[in-house]
Amino acid sequence: MQNDFVCNNILHAKTFLLLAMSPIFLHIDGNSFYCSCERLFKPQLRTRPVVVLSNNDGCIVALTKEAKALGLKRGVPFFQAKDVLQEQGVAVMSSNYELYQSISGRMQRTIAGMIPKLESYSIDEVFGDLTGIEDGDPARLTALAQRIRARVRQWVGIPTCAGIAPSKTLAKLCDHYAKTYPAFNGVVNWLELTDARRRRAMGMTPVGEVWGIGPRTRQKLQAMGIETVLDFACMDAAFVRRRFGVVLERTHREVNGMSCIALEENLPARQQIVRSRSFSKSCTQIEPLLAAVAVHMTEAVRLLRLQKCAAHTVGVLFHTDPFREGAAQYGVLESTRLEAACADLMTLTSAALGLVRRFYKSGFAYKKAGVFLSDFVDEKKALAPLSLFDMEKMDVLARRERMQHSLDGIARRFGKRTVTVASAKLSDEWLMKRDLLSACPTTNWDDILKVS
């Protein structure tokens, strides 16, 4: 009996070890996600190339494959591409994050209903853990991925691609292959590829496509003759570590099929919150800076309270336009540590506005402003440092906290722009330019589609 028990345990341990050593990851993302969201409620766009612009309609951040086929590229300034866009009849849209966030939620909830463990990695991407599912049978895992794609397509209306592999980095690479080569029909499963095919695929892919290899590292690698993913995979691990550090070493292992980056189901709380925006045009007065900081602080505090934290440090940033050569430049990045951590709009806003007044200099044309919060503590511990010595101060803070609570309620019920601090209304000349903005039919009653 005892022996059986021990044997069983060893067996279990072995199975567990085996599973732990060979996890299987899924990566799914929306095809040209922002563009697909725009197409969702505008069927007439489905047959046209579409691009979506960054904030202030600055540059192209998302394009459909039809737009890519015209030679357009991500990151190109709008004004440079304007002629081509017009000539080719490309539909051009401003970013509508409210819409994209809402569609993203639908997409991720749909996927979450089909697999046990999910990591929401970005607005249009998820990782899933398929370890132990479908008996680990590669063909059945591919079929599962196809079912997920079909359901997202049907329920949400967004086209996706998927990759399956023993590491997150490889799963993402497989997804890239699925997008690049239509013959795969939207899913590439590393486990189903022969060794020769894997090598051929890696040999055809530029090393910069790997998750974790940015422009800088790509340049350094290329200077050493490393051009493709295959070249990179064949490098000596110790050399990679010595020359590039532990981060790239991890990526190198992942590319070789060794999982080093775990699935993170619960996103760790943020350690800082930054809100900033470029202005639609440069501003020389202090009022737009104050207004922008007040508006950004409202949103920053909303996020802070969402993760149930209080901030001990509050800061502001504002600067002139660095792209304007010859113009006088001035920039500020200043913060202050509060006596006690807090999460109320009044205290944080007045601290931030104080910093703006203190460091503002006239005679400059400002192009961007923002706020940041850091040094977070749990909201329940926020008032602790004061509690014994300064009852009066604590009373004020507690009252502000109660008021903030009411503000939260109003924002939830009537919308987040219903009540705001007066400074936010000082000026609107800095507001973002979004000339080509679409409606928000999934989050705004007034925009709901009418069938008649």
Add this chain to the structure above:
DNA sequence: TCTGGGGTCCTAGGACCC
């Protein structure tokens, strides 16, 4: 004329301490 915004992690170097 015109060039996004919001994050994270790692490393190197300096200050300080024992």
Add this chain to the structure above:
DNA sequence: TCTGGGGTCCTAGGACCC
């Protein structure tokens, strides 16, 4: 002749991601 060594904390800068 000869001048320690290790730990911690902080900050700035660099690199990456979408």
